[in-house]
Amino acid sequence: MKWFGFIAVFLCGSLFIYGTVEFPGWGDPLSPTSTHVSPYYIEKTMEDTSVPNIVTAVLADYRGYDTMFETAVIFSAGIACLFLLRQMKRKKTDFRLYRHTATGITFRIEKGGKLPPTAKEFERIDGLWTPYDLIIKTTGRFIIPFIQIFALYVIAHGHHSPGGGFQGGVILGASFVLFAISHDLRSALNRMSEKLTAFFYTLGVYIYAGTGALCILLGANFLDYSALATILFVDPVTARSHGILIVEIGVGIAVMAVMVILYYNLVSAGKFDEGL
Amino acid sequence: MIWQLDLIILTFVIFCGIGAITIKDLLGAAILFGAYSFMMSLLWAIMGAVDVSFTEASVGAGVSTVFFVSAVFRTTRRTKD
Numbered sequence: 001m002k003w004f005g006f007i008a009v010f011l012c013g014s015l016f017i018y019g020t021v022e023f024p025g026w027g028d029p030l031s032p033t034s035t036h037v038s039p040y041y042i043e044k045t046m047e048d049t050s051v052p053n054i055v056t057a058v059l060a061d062y063r064g065y066d067t068m069f070e071t072a073v074i075f076s077a078g079i080a081c082l083f084l085l086r087q088m089k090r091k092k093t094d095f096r097l098y099r100h101t102a103t104g105i106t107f108r109i110e111k112g113g114k115l116p117p118t119a120k121e122f123e124r125i126d127g128l129w130t131p132y133d134l135i136i137k138t139t140g141r142f143i144i145p146f147i148q149i150f151a152l153y154v155i156a157h158g159h160h161s162p163g164g165g166f167q168g169g170v171i172l173g174a175s176f177v178l179f180a181i182s183h184d185l186r187s188a189l190n191r192m193s194e195k196l197t198a199f200f201y202t203l204g205v206y207i208y209a210g211t212g213a214l215c216i217l218l219g220a221n222f223l224d225y226s227a228l229a230t231i232l233f234v235d236p237v238t239a240r241s242h243g244i245l246i247v248e249i250g251v252g253i254a255v256m257a258v259m260v261i262l263y264y265n266l267v268s269a270g271k272f273d274e275g276l
Numbered sequence: 277m278i279w280q281l282d283l284i285i286l287t288f289v290i291f292c293g294i295g296a297i298t299i300k301d302l303l304g305a306a307i308l309f310g311a312y313s314f315m316m317s318l319l320w321a322i323m324g325a326v327d328v329s330f331t332e333a334s335v336g337a338g339v340s341t342v343f344f345v346s347a348v349f350r351t352t353r354r355t356k357d
Contacts, residue, residue, distance in 0.1 A: 026323070055327045154330075162326040170334040177342055259339055267346035276349050 049240040051159045059164065060244040064223040068208050070166075071251050075205050078258035085270035098122040104132075126184060126274045133182070140182025147175040155252040159241060165251025172252065173259025185268055185275030194264065194272060197257040204254025208247050215243075223247075277322055285322070289315045302353055306344035313337040 024031030041054055041062065051057040059067055098107045101121050109115065115122055155168030180188035212223040220227030225243025226236035234242065267275040292312035296305045313336030320329035 059327075162330045164327070167327075167330045167334050170331075170339050174334070174339050174342070177339070181342075262343060263346060266343055267349065269350045276346055 048237065049244065050237050051241050051244060053159055053161065055162070056158045056164050056244060056248075060247050061223075061225065061240055064212070064247065067247070067251070068212065068223070071205055071208050071254050074255055074258050075201055078201050078261050081262050081265050085265040086272075087270040091271070095127065097125045097127055099125045124186065128274065136182045140178055144175050144179055147178065148172060151175065151252075151256075155248055156245070158248050159244065165248035166255055168248075169252035169255025170259055172256040173263075176256070176260045177263045180263065180267070181276055185264070185272070189264070189272065192260055194261070197261045197264075200257035201254045201261070204250045204252070204257065207250030207253065211243060211246050211250070282319070282322055285315050285318050289319065300355055302348045302351075302355055303345065306341055306348060309344065310337045310341035313340070 024033075028034065041058055045051060045054045045057045049057045049061055051061070094111055096109045098109060098115060099105070099122065100107070101123055106125070107115075107122065151168045151172035151174075153168075154163035154171060155165055158164035158168070176188065176192055179191065211225070211228075214231075215224050215227045216222055218227040218230060223243075225240040227239075228243050229236045229239035232239050232242055264272060264275070289312060292308050292315060296308040296312060299305050299308065313332055317329045317332035317337060320326075320332055
Protein backbone atom coordinates (compact mmCIF):
# COMPACT_ATOMS: atom_id res chain seq x y z
CA MET A 1 0.00 0.00 0.00
CA LYS A 2 2.86 2.34 0.84
CA TRP A 3 4.56 1.60 -2.47
CA PHE A 4 1.31 2.10 -4.33
CA GLY A 5 0.96 5.55 -2.73
CA PHE A 6 4.54 6.41 -3.55
CA ILE A 7 4.10 5.42 -7.21
CA ALA A 8 0.85 7.42 -7.45
CA VAL A 9 2.47 10.52 -5.95
CA PHE A 10 5.51 10.11 -8.18
CA LEU A 11 3.39 9.82 -11.34
CA CYS A 12 1.22 12.83 -10.43
CA GLY A 13 4.28 14.88 -9.55
CA SER A 14 6.08 14.08 -12.78
CA LEU A 15 2.89 14.89 -14.69
CA PHE A 16 2.76 18.29 -13.00
CA ILE A 17 6.43 18.95 -13.72
CA TYR A 18 5.91 17.85 -17.33
CA GLY A 19 2.97 20.28 -17.51
CA THR A 20 5.12 23.22 -16.43
CA VAL A 21 7.64 22.68 -19.24
CA GLU A 22 5.71 24.82 -21.70
CA PHE A 23 4.99 27.59 -19.22
CA PRO A 24 6.40 31.03 -20.06
CA GLY A 25 9.62 31.91 -18.25
CA TRP A 26 9.60 33.51 -14.81
CA GLY A 27 8.81 37.23 -15.15
CA ASP A 28 8.52 37.00 -18.94
CA PRO A 29 7.09 40.35 -20.15
CA LEU A 30 5.57 38.67 -23.23
CA SER A 31 3.66 35.96 -21.35
CA PRO A 32 -0.16 36.09 -21.61
CA THR A 33 -0.60 37.12 -17.98
CA SER A 34 1.69 40.12 -18.39
CA THR A 35 0.12 41.31 -21.63
CA HIS A 36 -3.59 40.96 -20.86
CA VAL A 37 -4.76 42.75 -17.68
CA SER A 38 -1.52 43.42 -15.82
CA PRO A 39 -0.59 46.53 -17.87
CA TYR A 40 -3.98 48.05 -17.08
CA TYR A 41 -3.52 47.50 -13.34
CA ILE A 42 0.05 48.79 -13.39
CA GLU A 43 -0.83 51.94 -15.31
CA LYS A 44 -4.27 52.77 -13.96
CA THR A 45 -4.26 51.71 -10.29
CA MET A 46 -2.84 55.00 -9.04
CA GLU A 47 -5.30 57.21 -10.90
CA ASP A 48 -8.27 54.87 -10.30
CA THR A 49 -7.88 54.25 -6.60
CA SER A 50 -4.89 56.31 -5.34
CA VAL A 51 -3.47 53.16 -3.73
CA PRO A 52 0.29 52.70 -4.25
CA ASN A 53 0.27 48.96 -3.48
CA ILE A 54 -1.18 47.39 -6.62
CA VAL A 55 -1.67 44.01 -4.95
CA THR A 56 -4.03 45.50 -2.35
CA ALA A 57 -5.95 47.40 -5.01
CA VAL A 58 -6.41 44.28 -7.14
CA LEU A 59 -7.29 42.16 -4.12
CA ALA A 60 -9.87 44.40 -2.49
CA ASP A 61 -11.10 46.60 -5.32
CA TYR A 62 -10.77 45.15 -8.83
CA ARG A 63 -11.21 41.58 -7.59
CA GLY A 64 -13.23 42.46 -4.51
CA TYR A 65 -15.89 39.84 -5.20
CA ASP A 66 -13.23 37.09 -5.01
CA THR A 67 -11.94 38.38 -1.71
CA MET A 68 -15.45 38.56 -0.28
CA PHE A 69 -15.86 34.85 -0.85
CA GLU A 70 -12.38 34.18 0.48
CA THR A 71 -13.60 35.79 3.69
CA ALA A 72 -16.69 33.60 3.49
CA VAL A 73 -14.40 30.55 3.12
CA ILE A 74 -12.52 31.54 6.28
CA PHE A 75 -15.86 32.04 8.01
CA SER A 76 -17.13 28.62 6.97
CA ALA A 77 -13.82 27.06 8.11
CA GLY A 78 -14.50 28.45 11.57
CA ILE A 79 -18.10 27.19 11.49
CA ALA A 80 -17.01 23.74 10.26
CA CYS A 81 -14.40 23.44 13.01
CA LEU A 82 -17.07 24.41 15.53
CA PHE A 83 -19.43 21.72 14.23
CA LEU A 84 -16.73 19.05 14.11
CA LEU A 85 -15.04 19.59 17.44
CA ARG A 86 -17.36 21.46 19.79
CA GLN A 87 -18.95 19.24 22.40
CA MET A 88 -22.36 20.71 22.92
CA LYS A 89 -23.23 18.59 25.94
CA ARG A 90 -21.29 19.66 29.01
CA LYS A 91 -19.56 16.62 30.45
CA LYS A 92 -18.14 16.95 33.94
CA THR A 93 -14.43 16.19 34.17
CA ASP A 94 -13.31 13.49 36.57
CA PHE A 95 -11.39 15.82 38.82
CA ARG A 96 -10.33 19.43 39.06
CA LEU A 97 -7.06 20.81 40.34
CA TYR A 98 -6.83 23.96 42.43
CA ARG A 99 -3.69 25.67 43.60
CA HIS A 100 -3.47 27.66 46.79
CA THR A 101 -1.91 30.87 45.55
CA ALA A 102 0.03 31.71 48.72
CA THR A 103 1.62 28.36 49.49
CA GLY A 104 1.53 26.56 46.12
CA ILE A 105 -0.21 23.47 47.53
CA THR A 106 -2.32 21.72 44.89
CA PHE A 107 -5.76 20.40 45.77
CA ARG A 108 -7.48 17.69 43.84
CA ILE A 109 -11.26 17.92 43.97
CA GLU A 110 -12.98 14.72 42.91
CA LYS A 111 -16.11 14.55 40.81
CA GLY A 112 -19.11 15.97 42.65
CA GLY A 113 -17.11 17.80 45.28
CA LYS A 114 -16.47 21.52 45.21
CA LEU A 115 -14.57 24.19 47.03
CA PRO A 116 -16.44 26.36 49.54
CA PRO A 117 -17.62 29.50 47.72
CA THR A 118 -15.72 31.78 50.10
CA ALA A 119 -12.35 30.30 49.12
CA LYS A 120 -10.96 33.16 47.05
CA GLU A 121 -7.28 32.27 47.43
CA PHE A 122 -7.49 29.17 45.22
CA GLU A 123 -6.89 29.30 41.48
CA ARG A 124 -8.04 26.63 39.09
CA ILE A 125 -5.17 24.93 37.19
CA ASP A 126 -5.14 22.53 34.26
CA GLY A 127 -5.07 18.81 34.84
CA LEU A 128 -2.45 17.90 32.25
CA TRP A 129 0.36 20.39 32.31
CA THR A 130 0.70 22.81 35.21
CA PRO A 131 4.11 24.37 35.69
CA TYR A 132 4.64 27.67 37.44
CA ASP A 133 4.57 30.26 34.67
CA LEU A 134 5.31 33.66 36.15
CA ILE A 135 8.08 34.45 33.62
CA ILE A 136 5.96 33.29 30.68
CA LYS A 137 2.97 35.31 31.90
CA THR A 138 5.00 38.48 32.36
CA THR A 139 6.78 38.15 29.02
CA GLY A 140 3.48 37.50 27.28
CA ARG A 141 1.97 40.55 28.92
CA PHE A 142 4.87 42.67 27.65
CA ILE A 143 4.88 41.33 24.10
CA ILE A 144 1.15 41.08 23.33
CA PRO A 145 0.46 44.86 23.05
CA PHE A 146 3.29 45.24 20.53
CA ILE A 147 2.01 42.31 18.47
CA GLN A 148 -1.46 43.84 18.44
CA ILE A 149 -0.18 47.28 17.47
CA PHE A 150 1.80 45.67 14.65
CA ALA A 151 -1.30 43.77 13.52
CA LEU A 152 -3.36 46.96 13.42
CA TYR A 153 -0.54 48.65 11.52
CA VAL A 154 -0.49 45.81 8.97
CA ILE A 155 -4.25 46.10 8.47
CA ALA A 156 -4.29 49.89 8.20
CA HIS A 157 -1.10 50.21 6.18
CA GLY A 158 -2.03 47.65 3.54
CA HIS A 159 -2.46 50.45 1.02
CA HIS A 160 1.20 51.36 1.09
CA SER A 161 3.11 48.27 2.17
CA PRO A 162 2.64 44.50 1.95
CA GLY A 163 -0.08 43.30 4.25
CA GLY A 164 -3.77 43.79 4.62
CA GLY A 165 -6.74 42.21 6.27
CA PHE A 166 -5.71 38.57 6.08
CA GLN A 167 -2.18 38.96 7.40
CA GLY A 168 -3.11 41.54 10.02
CA GLY A 169 -6.05 39.45 11.17
CA VAL A 170 -3.86 36.38 11.53
CA ILE A 171 -1.30 38.34 13.58
CA LEU A 172 -4.07 39.80 15.75
CA GLY A 173 -5.49 36.31 16.30
CA ALA A 174 -1.99 35.03 17.08
CA SER A 175 -1.72 37.60 19.88
CA PHE A 176 -4.85 36.16 21.51
CA VAL A 177 -3.44 32.66 21.02
CA LEU A 178 -0.24 33.81 22.74
CA PHE A 179 -2.36 35.14 25.60
CA ALA A 180 -4.14 31.79 25.88
CA ILE A 181 -0.82 29.92 25.88
CA SER A 182 1.01 32.17 28.31
CA HIS A 183 -1.87 32.37 30.80
CA ASP A 184 -4.44 29.61 30.50
CA LEU A 185 -7.48 28.92 28.39
CA ARG A 186 -10.00 30.10 30.97
CA SER A 187 -8.49 33.57 31.38
CA ALA A 188 -8.36 33.85 27.58
CA LEU A 189 -12.02 32.87 27.46
CA ASN A 190 -12.75 35.58 30.02
CA ARG A 191 -11.15 38.16 27.74
CA MET A 192 -12.48 36.79 24.47
CA SER A 193 -15.42 34.49 25.00
CA GLU A 194 -16.78 32.05 22.46
CA LYS A 195 -19.86 34.19 21.87
CA LEU A 196 -17.70 37.26 21.25
CA THR A 197 -15.65 35.42 18.61
CA ALA A 198 -18.86 34.22 16.95
CA PHE A 199 -20.09 37.81 16.90
CA PHE A 200 -16.78 39.00 15.43
CA TYR A 201 -16.53 36.53 12.61
CA THR A 202 -20.05 37.21 11.49
CA LEU A 203 -19.44 40.95 11.89
CA GLY A 204 -16.40 40.80 9.60
CA VAL A 205 -18.30 39.14 6.77
CA TYR A 206 -21.21 41.54 7.32
CA ILE A 207 -18.90 44.55 7.06
CA TYR A 208 -17.55 43.29 3.75
CA ALA A 209 -20.89 42.32 2.22
CA GLY A 210 -22.57 45.35 3.74
CA THR A 211 -20.11 47.71 2.09
CA GLY A 212 -20.96 46.09 -1.23
CA ALA A 213 -24.68 46.33 -0.56
CA LEU A 214 -24.28 49.97 0.46
CA CYS A 215 -22.72 50.67 -2.93
CA ILE A 216 -25.82 49.17 -4.58
CA LEU A 217 -28.06 51.34 -2.41
CA LEU A 218 -26.09 54.41 -3.49
CA GLY A 219 -26.71 53.58 -7.13
CA ALA A 220 -23.53 51.84 -8.30
CA ASN A 221 -22.49 48.23 -8.85
CA PHE A 222 -21.84 45.78 -6.03
CA LEU A 223 -18.50 46.66 -4.34
CA ASP A 224 -17.97 49.75 -6.52
CA TYR A 225 -16.54 51.89 -3.74
CA SER A 226 -16.60 55.13 -5.73
CA ALA A 227 -20.29 55.36 -4.84
CA LEU A 228 -19.27 55.87 -1.21
CA ALA A 229 -18.02 59.34 -2.11
CA THR A 230 -21.39 60.89 -1.29
CA ILE A 231 -21.48 59.62 2.30
CA LEU A 232 -17.75 59.90 3.04
CA PHE A 233 -17.61 63.47 1.63
CA VAL A 234 -14.54 62.82 -0.54
CA ASP A 235 -13.93 62.54 -4.27
CA PRO A 236 -14.62 59.15 -5.91
CA VAL A 237 -10.93 58.19 -6.21
CA THR A 238 -10.28 58.68 -2.50
CA ALA A 239 -13.58 56.94 -1.78
CA ARG A 240 -12.24 53.81 -3.49
CA SER A 241 -9.15 53.95 -1.27
CA HIS A 242 -11.33 54.34 1.84
CA GLY A 243 -13.60 51.52 0.68
CA ILE A 244 -10.60 49.23 0.46
CA LEU A 245 -9.70 50.16 4.04
CA ILE A 246 -13.24 49.41 5.26
CA VAL A 247 -13.36 45.95 3.71
CA GLU A 248 -9.82 45.19 4.93
CA ILE A 249 -10.97 45.97 8.47
CA GLY A 250 -13.89 43.57 7.98
CA VAL A 251 -11.56 40.86 6.69
CA GLY A 252 -9.19 41.45 9.61
CA ILE A 253 -11.94 41.10 12.21
CA ALA A 254 -13.29 37.91 10.62
CA VAL A 255 -9.88 36.26 10.25
CA MET A 256 -8.88 37.19 13.81
CA ALA A 257 -12.02 35.66 15.31
CA VAL A 258 -11.76 32.50 13.21
CA MET A 259 -8.12 31.95 14.23
CA VAL A 260 -9.07 32.34 17.90
CA ILE A 261 -12.04 29.97 17.67
CA LEU A 262 -9.96 27.38 15.78
CA TYR A 263 -7.35 27.51 18.52
CA TYR A 264 -9.90 27.24 21.32
CA ASN A 265 -11.57 24.24 19.70
CA LEU A 266 -8.34 22.43 18.89
CA VAL A 267 -6.56 22.92 22.17
CA SER A 268 -9.46 22.05 24.44
CA ALA A 269 -10.81 19.25 22.18
CA GLY A 270 -14.09 21.14 22.00
CA LYS A 271 -14.67 21.25 25.75
CA PHE A 272 -13.63 24.89 26.33
CA ASP A 273 -12.45 23.92 29.77
CA GLU A 274 -8.77 23.07 29.94
CA GLY A 275 -6.14 23.84 27.36
CA LEU A 276 -2.48 24.32 26.65
CA MET B 277 17.22 36.93 -7.79
CA ILE B 278 20.44 35.25 -6.70
CA TRP B 279 20.38 31.70 -8.02
CA GLN B 280 22.78 30.28 -5.39
CA LEU B 281 20.54 31.51 -2.56
CA ASP B 282 17.52 30.24 -4.45
CA LEU B 283 19.06 26.79 -4.81
CA ILE B 284 20.05 26.56 -1.14
CA ILE B 285 16.57 27.54 0.06
CA LEU B 286 14.93 25.16 -2.42
CA THR B 287 17.10 22.32 -1.07
CA PHE B 288 16.01 23.22 2.46
CA VAL B 289 12.37 23.23 1.35
CA ILE B 290 12.68 19.74 -0.11
CA PHE B 291 14.51 18.35 2.91
CA CYS B 292 11.99 19.89 5.32
CA GLY B 293 9.13 18.44 3.29
CA ILE B 294 10.64 14.94 3.18
CA GLY B 295 11.51 15.15 6.87
CA ALA B 296 8.00 16.28 7.83
CA ILE B 297 6.38 13.24 6.24
CA THR B 298 8.94 10.63 7.32
CA ILE B 299 9.58 11.61 10.95
CA LYS B 300 7.83 9.49 13.61
CA ASP B 301 7.49 12.26 16.18
CA LEU B 302 4.43 14.36 15.28
CA LEU B 303 5.64 17.37 17.26
CA GLY B 304 8.85 17.30 15.23
CA ALA B 305 6.77 17.02 12.07
CA ALA B 306 4.84 20.14 13.08
CA ILE B 307 8.06 22.08 13.68
CA LEU B 308 9.55 20.85 10.38
CA PHE B 309 6.37 21.94 8.64
CA GLY B 310 6.79 25.39 10.16
CA ALA B 311 10.38 25.49 8.89
CA TYR B 312 9.10 24.40 5.47
CA SER B 313 6.59 27.26 5.46
CA PHE B 314 9.25 29.74 6.49
CA MET B 315 11.55 28.62 3.67
CA MET B 316 8.64 28.87 1.24
CA SER B 317 7.99 32.41 2.44
CA LEU B 318 11.64 33.24 1.79
CA LEU B 319 11.24 31.82 -1.72
CA TRP B 320 8.15 33.98 -2.32
CA ALA B 321 10.07 37.03 -1.12
CA ILE B 322 12.94 36.22 -3.48
CA MET B 323 10.48 35.96 -6.35
CA GLY B 324 9.11 39.40 -5.49
CA ALA B 325 5.68 38.34 -4.21
CA VAL B 326 5.99 40.11 -0.88
CA ASP B 327 2.29 39.92 0.01
CA VAL B 328 2.20 36.16 -0.55
CA SER B 329 5.41 35.83 1.44
CA PHE B 330 3.87 37.76 4.34
CA THR B 331 0.78 35.55 4.27
CA GLU B 332 2.89 32.40 4.17
CA ALA B 333 5.02 33.59 7.08
CA SER B 334 2.06 34.55 9.27
CA VAL B 335 -0.34 31.74 8.39
CA GLY B 336 1.97 28.87 7.45
CA ALA B 337 4.89 29.37 9.77
CA GLY B 338 3.00 31.09 12.57
CA VAL B 339 -0.56 30.12 13.29
CA SER B 340 -0.78 26.72 11.60
CA THR B 341 2.24 25.49 13.57
CA VAL B 342 0.40 26.48 16.74
CA PHE B 343 -2.67 24.59 15.51
CA PHE B 344 -0.59 21.50 14.79
CA VAL B 345 1.06 21.67 18.21
CA SER B 346 -2.29 22.04 19.96
CA ALA B 347 -3.71 19.12 17.95
CA VAL B 348 -0.70 17.01 18.96
CA PHE B 349 -1.25 18.10 22.58
CA ARG B 350 -4.82 16.76 22.45
CA THR B 351 -4.11 13.54 20.53
CA THR B 352 -0.85 11.59 20.47
CA ARG B 353 2.75 12.39 19.83
CA ARG B 354 3.80 9.18 18.05
CA THR B 355 2.43 8.05 14.72
CA LYS B 356 1.27 4.48 14.24
CA ASP B 357 2.80 3.95 10.78
